[in-house]
Amino acid sequence: MIEFPTTYDDLDVPAGAVVRSGGTDLQERLRSHNASPTIVDLTGIEGYAVIDLDGQRVRIGAGTPMATVARDLATSHPALAIATGSLATPQVRATGSIGGNLTQHTRCWYYRHPETDCFKSGGDSCPARSGRHLYGVAFDRSDCVHPHPSTIAMALRCYDATINLADGSTRSLDEVLGDGTDATRDHQLGPGEVIASVEIADGWPDERGAYFRSISRFEAEWPLVEAVVRARFDGDTVTHCALAIGGVATVPLRMSAVEPTLVGSVLDDATIATAAATCTDGANPLPETGYKIDLIAATVTETLERLRNR
Numbered sequence: 001m002i003e004f005p006t007t008y009d010d011l012d013v014p015a016g017a018v019v020r021s022g023g024t025d026l027q028e029r030l031r032s033h034n035a036s037p038t039i040v041d042l043t044g045i046e047g048y049a050v051i052d053l054d055g056q057r058v059r060i061g062a063g064t065p066m067a068t069v070a071r072d073l074a075t076s077h078p079a080l081a082i083a084t085g086s087l088a089t090p091q092v093r094a095t096g097s098i099g100g101n102l103t104q105h106t107r108c109w110y111y112r113h114p115e116t117d118c119f120k121s122g123g124d125s126c127p128a129r130s131g132r133h134l135y136g137v138a139f140d141r142s143d144c145v146h147p148h149p150s151t152i153a154m155a156l157r158c159y160d161a162t163i164n165l166a167d168g169s170t171r172s173l174d175e176v177l178g179d180g181t182d183a184t185r186d187h188q189l190g191p192g193e194v195i196a197s198v199e200i201a202d203g204w205p206d207e208r209g210a211y212f213r214s215i216s217r218f219e220a221e222w223p224l225v226e227a228v229v230r231a232r233f234d235g236d237t238v239t240h241c242a243l244a245i246g247g248v249a250t251v252p253l254r255m256s257a258v259e260p261t262l263v264g265s266v267l268d269d270a271t272i273a274t275a276a277a278t279c280t281d282g283a284n285p286l287p288e289t290g291y292k293i294d295l296i297a298a299t300v301t302e303t304l305e306r307l308r309n310r
C-alpha cells in the first residue's frame with residue numbers, strides 16, 4: 001500500500017514504482033505492459049498544479065493541465081501557449097499535465113505492442129529500423145528511430161527553460177531531454193526522480209508566436225512534423241527570434257543556425273524560403289521517411305507565414 005503524498009517532503013517513490021500525473025500516457029502503457037502497476041499519484045501535492053507568475057521567472061507546476069498553460073500564458077508566452085493548445089484533444093489537454101507531457105514515452109508502434117521488445121523496452125534491437133518506420137525520424141542520430149513525442153518540449157526549446165525536481169535540484173531542459181543518442185530512454189531523469197515545476201523567463205515585450213503541425217488527420221494524433229517560433233519585432237523587422245522543430249528526431253531540435261537568417265528581416269517570402277530550406281540541413285532520413293524533408297520545409301514555411309501575418 002502506497003501512501004499518496006501531499007507535500008514533496010512526503011514523496012517517496014519506491015524502487016520499481018512509477019509516478020502518475022494526468023495518467024493519459026501511463027494508463028495506455030499499463031495496457032501494453034510498458035509501465036509498472038505500482039503507481040504513486042502526484043495530483044494531491046500542494047502547489048503541483050499552480051502557475052506562479054509573480055517571481056523573476058514564470059514557474060509552472062509540473063501537474064498544471066496543458067489547457068491551463070495554453071490559457072494562462074497566451075499573452076506572455078504565445079508560442080508555448082499556441083503549441084500546447086494545439087496538441088492532442090481538448091479532453092487530453094484538460095487532463096494531461098506539462099510534466100507528464102515532457103516525460104511521456106515514445107509513440108512507436110513496436111514499443112507500444114505488448115509482445116515486441118526493443119531498446120526502449122529492455123531489448124537489444126530496433127525492429128522499426130529493420131521493419132516499418134513510416135512515422136520515424138528524418139535526422140537519424142540514434143539506434144532508436146522514432147521521434148520524441150513531446151510538443152511542449154519542442155516549444156520549451158525556444159525558451160530558457162529549467163526543470164525543478166522534487167528533491168530541490170534543478171536541471172536544464174537539455175539535461176532532462178539528453179542529446180537523443182540514448183536509444184533506451186525518452187528522457188534522462190533517473191528512477192524515482194520527479195519534476196516539481198518548469199521555469200521559463202518572462203516573455204519578450206510584445207512577443208509574437210506561431211505554431212503549425214503537419215498531421216495525418218485533423219486532431220488526436222501526433223504530428224508528422226511540427227514547428228514553433230517566437231519572435232519580437234520592431235515595426236515589421238524581426239529583432240529576436242527562436243525556432244524549433246519536432247517530429248523529426250529523437251529529441252526536438254532548436255534551429256539556432258537558421259535564426260540569424262530571420263533576425264533583421266521583414267519575413268519576406270525569399271527569407272522564409274531560405275530559412276525553411278536550411279532547416280533540412282543535415283537530415284538523413286530512413287528509407288520510409290524521405291517525405292519528411294519536403295514536409296519540414298513546408299511546415300516551417302507555414303509557421304513563419306503565420307508569424308508574419310499575426
Ligand SMILES: Cc1cc2nc3c(=O)[nH]c(=O)nc-3n(C[C@H](O)[C@H](O)[C@H](O)COP(=O)(O)OP(=O)(O)OC[C@H]3O[C@@H](n4cnc5c(N)ncnc54)[C@H](O)[C@@H]3O)c2cc1C
Nearest residue numbers: 021022023024025026088096097099100101103150151195
Ligand atoms: C490522442 C492523443 C494525441 C496526442 N497528441 C500529442 C501531441 O501531438 N503532442 C504531444 O506532446 N503529446 C500528445 N499526446 C500525449 C499527451 O500530451 C500526454 O499523454 C500527456 O501530456 C501526458 O501527461 P499526463 O499528465 O497525463 O502524464 P501521465 O500519463 O501521468 O505520465 C506520463 C509519463 O510521465 C511520467 N510522469 C508524470 N508526471 C511526472 C513528473 N512530475 N515527474 C516525472 N515523471 C512524470 C509518468 O511516470 C509517465 O511515465 C497525445 C495523447 C493522446 C491520447
Ligand code: SF4
Nearest residue numbers: 108118126144145146
Ligand atoms: S524506434 Fe525506438 S521505440 Fe521504436 S522499436 Fe526502435 S528502439 Fe523501440
